[in-house]
Amino acid sequence: xxxxxxxxxxxxxxxxxxxxxxxxxxxxxxxxxxxxxxxxxxxxxxxxxxxxxxxxxxxxxxxxxxxxxxxxxxxxxxxxxxxxxxxxxxxxxxxxxxxxxxxxxxxxxxxxxxxxxxxxxxxxxxxxxxxxxxxxxxxxxxxxxxxxxxxxxxxxxxxxxxxxxxxxxxxxxxxxxxxxxxxxxxxxxxxxxxxxxxxxxxxxxxxxxxxxxxxxxxxxxxxxxxxxxxxxxxxxxxxxxxxxxxxxxxxxxxxxxxxxxxxxxx
Amino acid sequence: xxxxxxxxxxxxxxxxxxxxxxxxxxxxxxxxxxxxxxxxxxxxxxxxxxxxxxxxxxxxxxxxxxxxxxxxxxxxxxxxxxxxxxxxxxxxxxxxxxxxxxxxxxxxxxxxxxxxxxxxxxxxxxxxxxxxxxxxxxxxxxxxxxxxxxxxxxxxxxxxxxxxxxxxxxxxxxxxxxxxxxxxxxxxxxxxxxxxxxxxxxxxxxxxxxxxxxxxxxxxxxxxxxxxxxxxxxxxxxxxxxxxxxxxxxxxxxxxxxxxxxxxxxxxxxxxxxxxxxxxxxxxxxxxxxxxxxxxxxxxxxxxxxxx
Numbered sequence: 001x002x003x004x005x006x007x008x009x010x011x012x013x014x015x016x017x018x019x020x021x022x023x024x025x026x027x028x029x030x031x032x033x034x035x036x037x038x039x040x041x042x043x044x045x046x047x048x049x050x051x052x053x054x055x056x057x058x059x060x061x062x063x064x065x066x067x068x069x070x071x072x073x074x075x076x077x078x079x080x081x082x083x084x085x086x087x088x089x090x091x092x093x094x095x096x097x098x099x100x101x102x103x104x105x106x107x108x109x110x111x112x113x114x115x116x117x118x119x120x121x122x123x124x125x126x127x128x129x130x131x132x133x134x135x136x137x138x139x140x141x142x143x144x145x146x147x148x149x150x151x152x153x154x155x156x157x158x159x160x161x162x163x164x165x166x167x168x169x170x171x172x173x174x175x176x177x178x179x180x181x182x183x184x185x186x187x188x189x190x191x192x193x194x195x196x197x198x199x200x201x202x203x204x205x206x207x208x209x210x211x212x213x214x215x216x217x218x219x220x221x222x223x224x225x226x227x228x229x230x231x232x233x234x235x236x237x238x239x240x241x242x243x244x245x246x247x248x249x250x251x252x253x254x255x256x257x258x259x260x261x262x263x264x265x266x
Numbered sequence: 267x268x269x270x271x272x273x274x275x276x277x278x279x280x281x282x283x284x285x286x287x288x289x290x291x292x293x294x295x296x297x298x299x300x301x302x303x304x305x306x307x308x309x310x311x312x313x314x315x316x317x318x319x320x321x322x323x324x325x326x327x328x329x330x331x332x333x334x335x336x337x338x339x340x341x342x343x344x345x346x347x348x349x350x351x352x353x354x355x356x357x358x359x360x361x362x363x364x365x366x367x368x369x370x371x372x373x374x375x376x377x378x379x380x381x382x383x384x385x386x387x388x389x390x391x392x393x394x395x396x397x398x399x400x401x402x403x404x405x406x407x408x409x410x411x412x413x414x415x416x417x418x419x420x421x422x423x424x425x426x427x428x429x430x431x432x433x434x435x436x437x438x439x440x441x442x443x444x445x446x447x448x449x450x451x452x453x454x455x456x457x458x459x460x461x462x463x464x465x466x467x468x469x470x471x472x473x474x475x476x477x478x479x480x481x482x483x484x485x486x487x488x489x490x491x492x493x494x495x496x497x498x499x500x501x502x503x504x505x506x507x508x509x510x511x512x513x514x515x516x517x518x519x520x521x522x523x524x525x526x527x528x529x530x531x532x533x534x535x536x537x538x539x540x541x542x543x544x545x546x547x548x549x550x551x552x553x554x555x556x557x558x559x560x561x562x563x564x565x566x567x568x569x570x571x572x573x574x
Contacts, residue, residue: 052426078428092419094483094553095412102409103416107428109409118407142560144553164428 003066005030005168005199006051006082011060013046013223020046021223023060028168030065033190033200035210035231038220039243044203045087047220048170051201052084053077064168078107083161084170087203089153093146097137097156100145101128104163128163135159135189151182155189168199175206187213207235219243272388276456278496279391280449283398285476285488287446290402292474292482294438295418296346299354301473303361304443306465307334308450310368313380313460323384323455327394330451331444338443342436361470368462379461386455394452398445403485405441414438415483446473479542481549490551498538502531 007027013020021043028034036044049055051062053074061068064080072080083104091100102124109115119125132138137155145153154174161169174190175183187209194200204210210217210231217234219227221243227234234240284305291298308330315326345356368374405411413434416424425431454460472495480491507525514523542550 054422054426075425075428075430078426084426086423090420090423092416092423094419095415096553096557099412099415103412103424103427103429106409106413109428115410115413116408118404119409119412120407124409142557144557147554160427 003030004028004063005032005065006201007063007066008047008051009061009063011047011050011057011062013043013050013055014058019223021050021057021220024220024223024225025060026218026225026228028199028201029216030167031194031197031199032216033194033214034202035214035217036201036203036220037205037207037210037217037234038226041222042220042243043223044220045172046223048084048172048203051170052082078164078166081167082170083107083164083166083168085157085161085172085174087172087176089150089157091145091153091157091160094144096142096144097132097148098125098128098141100156100160101132101163104160107164131159131163135162151178154178155186158189158193162193162198166198168201169193171200171202171204173203173205175204175209183209274496274500275388276391276452278493279388279395280452280456281473281476281492281496282395282489283391283452284446284449284473285480285492286398286402286485287442287444287449288473288477289482289485289488290405290414290438290442290445291435292477293406293418294414294435295421296435296439297350297354297474298357298439298442299470299474300357300359300361300364301446302465302467302469303357303364304334304338304446305450305453305469305473306361306364306368306460306462307337307443308447309454309460309465310374310380310450311447312451312454313382314374316382316384316455317380320383323386323390326384327390327448327451327455330454331448334447334450335440335444338447339436339440342439342443346432346435346439358467358470361465361467365462365465375461377462379459382454382458382460384455385458386452391452391456394448398448399485399489402488406485410434410437418482475539479539479546479549481551483548483553484551484556486551486556487549491549494550495535498535499531502534506530 004027008025010023010025012022012024024047036047038044046055050057053072057070061070063069064077064082067080069077069080092103095103102119105124105128129138129141132141135155137152137159140148140152145156148156154177158171158174171190175186178186183206190200190213200214202210202214214231217227217229217231218225219234219237219240221239226239226243227237284301287304288298288301311333312326312330315321315329316323321329341360345353345360348356369377374380406414413424413429416427416429417431417434421431476491476495477488478491480489480494481487510523510526546552
């Protein structure tokens with residue numbers, strides 16, 4: 001059996017008495033493109049925060065290439081080969097584009113010399129420029145991020161995550177707020193990243209993007225996993241339909257019977 | 267050079283070094299309102315070493331920086347657990363503890379102060395200020411400087427990028443304390459006398475103002491802020507009587523009028539501070555401004571913006 005890039009094993013997360021994730025298990029194969037979907041409040045971003053180490057799970061284990069990383073501090077997880085983007089863009093507003101990308105390289109620094117060398121003219125800077133160039137974002141290197149348009153900032157955030165040269169990339173709603181053209185170009189962009197061998201785990205609401213990008217989907221609802229399987233059949237699953245559209249007897253006409261109400265009451 | 271200008275230059279140089287001491291933690295996202303405390307530590311360290319052991323200035327001034335830096339790094343661990351206004355209060359309280367301890371110490375002269383035998387002229391503070399400025403410019407150009415500025419913007423994300431936030435903050439705070447101490451050492455030998463009343467809360471507030479009004483985003487900010495606020499009272503001292511005389515002439519008073527009261531300078535300083543906060547809340551010198559000065563907008567860039 002090949003090792004999975006990421007495996008979530010019976011993970012739960014409670015905030016005080018509130019259970020946000022309950023006993024969720026799934027895995028992401030090496031080189032795979034997996035979507036994590038579900039209605040708002042299902043626990044998708046919480047799951048990302050658990051994987052990246054912003055929160056600690058209440059129970060269960062998170063493994064990266066077979067190693068239990070549950071007790072690894074967040075700043076060290078990126079050094080083990082995972083990087084992420086955020087639902088609301090969290091670039092450093094006072095840093096320039098190139099500086100944000102160079103910050104993303106931090107996980108690959110090894111010594112004090114890496115911290116104490118001036119960055120201008122360094123190999124770090126040249127590398128960041130090349131990466132921005134490959135992603136078609138080299139028109140803006142010196143610009144302070146706060147002044148740039150939304151779509152550009154969204155892409156820069158992905159480039160910043162890539163600068164860590166991760167094997168596993170977690171993307172939290174990369175297409176949110178993008179128009180159709182931008183989403184299509186984002187899809188090609190992410191496919192390119194995938195072809196380099198980077199494993200993708202994507203939280204996304206745009207089902208068109210999910211189906212064309214990912215082969216596999218995990219659906220969460222109220223912190224529980226309700227589906228795991230192909231992205232092509234996810235929309236036919238009764239539990240998934242119920243999670244998105246409400247219980248059957250509220251949707252299908254004539255389904256409200258005495259029997260149904262009695263069944264609920266029982 | 268006249269004594270007056272030599273004095274102004276020394277004060278300016280000391281204030282620039284002092285401002286950099288506050289700039290380093292502020293650029294990392296930590297407001298330090300305990301500047302006077304660290305400056306007092308440095309000033310008294312230099313004064314005591316000079317007065318009691320007769321050590322030369324090239325020993326006492328580095329000693330001042332080392333002592334303040336060491337104490338700064340030590341207290342950084344507990345103090346940086348606090349956030350926002352609580353951190354401001356904690357640093358402020360620290361300065362009060364330093365002042366209270368010195369005031370009650372007979373060894374350090376208590377309320378009488380200490381005389382400092384070794385005197386330095388303006389050249390040494392100016393040389394030190396130049397070196398410190400170059401050092402901070404260098405520091406801000408390194409990856410360490412990048413992580414400082416990143417921690418200022420977003421601690422959670424900076425941590426997720428692999429930066430040890432705690433280490434970055436303690437280092438910046440400790441280095442800043444060392445620079446404030448260095449400014450204190452220069453102060454002691456420039457004025458040949460230290461008394462704790464000279465390191466009060468107003469001093470902490472002023473140095474923080476230099477930094478905030480100069481701008482915390484680039485290493486230019488503290489130089490501009492410290493220069494502006496050090497020179498402004500001097501400029502006003504020169505020009506205010508002329509201004510008042512001119513105003514008097516305009517309203518038809520021909521005979522000479524008495525020069526305005528000294529306190530008007532503070533009023534003008536206060537008004538300017540309010541105006542700066544209102545119109546340039548991020549400081550006089552910002553990154554965007556430096557960028558506008560350095561780069562011209564190229565046609566390709568403008569085109570890319572349209573298509574974006």
